[in-house]
Amino acid sequence: MSVSRFIAAAILATALILPHADAGEVAFSERRSGSTFMAPETQAMQSNDTANPGMLGVLDGATLWGKTIGAAEKSCASCHNDASTSMSGVAARYPAFDDTLKRPVDLEQRVNLCRVDHQRAPPLAYESRELLALTALIGRQSRGLPIAGGTDPRLTPFVDKGRATFMRRQGQLNLACTNCHDDNWYKRLAGSAITQAHPTGYPLYRLEWQGLGSLQRRLRNCMVGMRAQPYDADAPEMVELELYLMSRARGMPIETPAVRP
Amino acid sequence: MLAVAAMLGLSRAALADALRPYAIVDDAIPLSLTGADGDPARGRAVVLLRQNTCLLCHSGPFPEQRFQGDLAPNLQGTGSRWSGGQLRLRMVDASRLNPATIMPSYYRIDGLQRVAEPLRGRPILSAEQIEDVVAYLATLRDQPGKHE
Numbered sequence: 001m002s003v004s005r006f007i008a009a010a011i012l013a014t015a016l017i018l019p020h021a022d023a024g025e026v027a028f029s030e031r032r033s034g035s036t037f038m039a040p041e042t043q044a045m046q047s048n049d050t051a052n053p054g055m056l057g058v059l060d061g062a063t064l065w066g067k068t069i070g071a072a073e074k075s076c077a078s079c080h081n082d083a084s085t086s087m088s089g090v091a092a093r094y095p096a097f098d099d100t101l102k103r104p105v106d107l108e109q110r111v112n113l114c115r116v117d118h119q120r121a122p123p124l125a126y127e128s129r130e131l132l133a134l135t136a137l138i139g140r141q142s143r144g145l146p147i148a149g150g151t152d153p154r155l156t157p158f159v160d161k162g163r164a165t166f167m168r169r170q171g172q173l174n175l176a177c178t179n180c181h182d183d184n185w186y187k188r189l190a191g192s193a194i195t196q197a198h199p200t201g202y203p204l205y206r207l208e209w210q211g212l213g214s215l216q217r218r219l220r221n222c223m224v225g226m227r228a229q230p231y232d233a234d235a236p237e238m239v240e241l242e243l244y245l246m247s248r249a250r251g252m253p254i255e256t257p258a259v260r261p
Numbered sequence: 262m263l264a265v266a267a268m269l270g271l272s273r274a275a276l277a278d279a280l281r282p283y284a285i286v287d288d289a290i291p292l293s294l295t296g297a298d299g300d301p302a303r304g305r306a307v308v309l310l311r312q313n314t315c316l317l318c319h320s321g322p323f324p325e326q327r328f329q330g331d332l333a334p335n336l337q338g339t340g341s342r343w344s345g346g347q348l349r350l351r352m353v354d355a356s357r358l359n360p361a362t363i364m365p366s367y368y369r370i371d372g373l374q375r376v377a378e379p380l381r382g383r384p385i386l387s388a389e390q391i392e393d394v395v396a397y398l399a400t401l402r403d404q405p406g407k408h409e
Binding site for chain 2: 168169170171172173174175179183184187188189190191224227228229230
């Protein structure tokens with residue numbers, strides 16, 4: 001590099017060192033679901049319920065919904081009746097503000113709060129078959145409905161923290177989520193379409209996982225990829241990230257259970 | 262999917278101890294980090310090894326490699342564009358030249374946040390690996406096929 005080019009680069013660099021000057025959130029009108037990046041066969045697998053392997057989790061969830069458990073001897077249905085009516089639109093507005101805890105809880109945490117408080121049963125482990133099945137069942141009842149994440153004004157400070165985490169470089173590779181998902185979403189990381197990281201379809205069936213997985217599992221995959229220390233499942237940063245992603249995808253339709261490569 | 266899995270791999274050869282000192286002159290590190298010349302054949306293997314992450318972002322004259330990224334310039338011709346010393350600084354710490362770059366700093370341990378526990382305090386590549394990669398990149402001339 002010539003000296004003049006080096007100086008030019010240095011000036012450019014100074015301009016870019018301002019926080020997030022290198023990062024712009026994907027424009028509202030340019031937003032695309034991860035499914036639009038997939039091969040037609042994978043898209044067909046998602047949209048056809050009989051071919052979508054995530055539907056097995058939904059069916060499993062429907063059985064668990066009616067199962068009486070815990071010291072209170074109640075099922076989900078005892079309080080919520082038919083999931084297809086009572087749960088319609090619920091997943092579209094999670095993570096939601098919890099009045100008692102005074103912070104946002106995601107759908108997994110909500111299910112576990114119901115288990116502990118109302119069913120008097122132990123909480124389900126993150127990524128357990130049962131928790132994935134119940135959240136898949138609940139998510140399915142919002143399919144096609146517009147995401148309404150982060151609209152409650154009490155959530156605003158948490159959305160902002162989630163955004164800050166999304167913009168912050170981390171890990172040995174020193175990358176931020178925004179570097180890939182805002183700045184380079186139309187490119188390929190080795191063989192994979194990067195996509196805009198919209199959480200439209202969780203929990204979803206990922207071919208690489210050969211199973212259902214939560215949004216948190218997906219986020220941990222990316223963090224491990226950045227060689228960052230992943231946050232614990234119940235760390236506030238994790239829920240804040242989920243919340244920010246849902247607010248970023250506001251208005252986009254829920255696809256749960258989606259399929260991804 | 263392959264991509265993120267590839268980023269996972271740890272570079273066993275990365276040093277656990279402190280970095281060797283180096284001096285930056287203009288936009289280059291003129292002197293070898295190890296005091297010796299690297300080996301281009303070994304350097305090619307370092308670049309191609311998925312866990313070293315280069316091919317996540319870069320493509321290059323590697324017809325046998327099926328998955329190559331397009332987030333970064335094709336590596337073909339880098340040896341014509343840059344001197345060895347310039348390539349060395351780009352490998353060691355590209356953010357010195359462009360703080361907004363997404364190219365990781367392969368020989369740096371400071372100023373990083375939340376590095377995965379087992380990797381803390383280690384550079385991504387060892388000094389020897391950096392020298393091998395620099396020696397390999399220097400062979401990538403604009404005329405393809407000569408030194409590959």
